[in-house]
Amino acid sequence: MPKRQFHLLQSRRFLSLFVTQFLGAMNDNLFKQALVVLVTFRLAQALDINGQIFVTVAAGVFILPFFLFSATAGQLADKYEKSRSIRIIKAFEIVIMALAVVGFFLEQPYFLMAVLFLMGTQSAFFGPLKYGILPDHLRDDELIGGNALIEGATFLAILIGTIAGGLVILTENGISVISVGVVMFAVLGWGTSRSIPEAPAAAPDLKVSVNIARETWRMIGFARQKKTVFMSVLGISWFWVVGATFFSQFPNFTKIVLGGDETVVTLFMAMFSIGIGLGSLWCNKLLGGKISARYVAVGGLAMTTFMIDLAIATWNSTPARGTMINASTFIAELENWRILFDLLAISMAAGIYTVPLYAILQHDSERQHRSRTIAANNILNALFMVTGSLVVTWMLGASWSIPQVFLVLAVVNAGVAWRMMRLRKLVG
Secondary structure, eight states: OOOOGGGGGGOHHHHHHHHHHHHHHHHHHHHHHHHHHHIIIIIHHHTTOOHHHHHHHHHHHHHHHHHHHHHHHHHHHHHSOHHHHHHHHHHHHHHHHHHHHHHHHHTOHHHHHHHHHHHHHHHHHHHHHHHHHHHHHSOHHHHHHHHHHHHHHHHHHHHHHHHHHHHHTTSTTHHHHHHHHHHHHHHHHHHHHTTSOOOOOSOTTOOOOOOHHHHHHHHHHHHHTSHHHHHHHHHHHHHHHHHHHHHHHHHHIIIIIIOBOHHHHHHHHHHHHHHHHHHHHHHHHHHTTOOOOTTHHHHHHHHHHHHHHHHHHHTTOOOOSSSOBOHHHHHHSGGGHHHHHHHHHHHHHHHHHHHHHHHHHHHHSOGGGHHHHHHHHHHHHHHHHHHHHHHHHHHHHTTOOHHHHHHHHHHHHHHHHHHHHHHHHHHO
16 A cells, blocks of 8 residues: 655655745646736726727737747657756746846736747646656555655646746836845745756657657657557546636626626635645545556546536626625635535546546657657647537627536536546546
């Protein structure tokens, strides 16, 4: 029986990567949210910029590098020793964040947009390394626990970075504080990356191709070689559709459906992030460290159950006119606990659903092209998220309510969970 996954945090072979990726995820979201809030609430009117369009374009600019560079990133991750590659990428993050400081002080939104593209590029190159190196440093019975910690920490980092970026940037010395923060976290991330143990190159003789389309198709071909791997990739991609939909709809869901203010949005984000962390950690306990798809479909069906209940609970909500309620008032009303419970349950189930999929992807991928398979996963994740965003945008534009969007998401999610039952037959 494996030890609880927390023992990994006492090991240099895992802790250094864990801290490095946590700092990177937090820095990404600290910078993104600070940029969005700065432009929306200060620069848009002064510079005659449409804030809503800018925010939408910013989301696309960050995702675009995953389409453009994941093919190259996967090849380089397989060709070269991974810990050194991580250090190089983290050094570039320091340079990128130094450029961000220039953009913040000049208050140049389009320059900051270019920096956001560079940050997305850095993330696209880091992804195949982050997940590709785990099987090199962890035993098979530690993969579930390691992925659980990575997954939980990632959403905690997203939460901290998003909240801090939004709250700090518009304060009196906000630009200075954010500027110091993004550079400091980049330097700390580079520092912790220096302690990551070596991981031998998987395919040192690989010839790197710059033909993005051909290599992308080839990488997807690697993922399709094993049903367990490809089903895991599709399942992970769907998870990011669900997560991205909830996070993107929280502001309007809170304001339009429930009549809450920004503190309620923060409460929802906290519940969702904490839930994924708890579900991820619980998953390792349920599986006892065994790489198995036993609870993937169960987690998926539980997500559907509580998404349906959330839609029902808010279907006919009509917020009172006047002042929006804050988080304290929201919590004080007992009927709102059902909404909070649903959000926590959905996210916990999501953690149980997704952690085994990452472990199966890493374990069942061929070592010589594992990072390229993970790069294919990143490409499909981005494709699914963009497609999901477009569908949700169309639904809202066609006068669908947000509870109706959640209900449709629940129905499609049930179909995905049903398909994941087949994965259990293949993996166990």
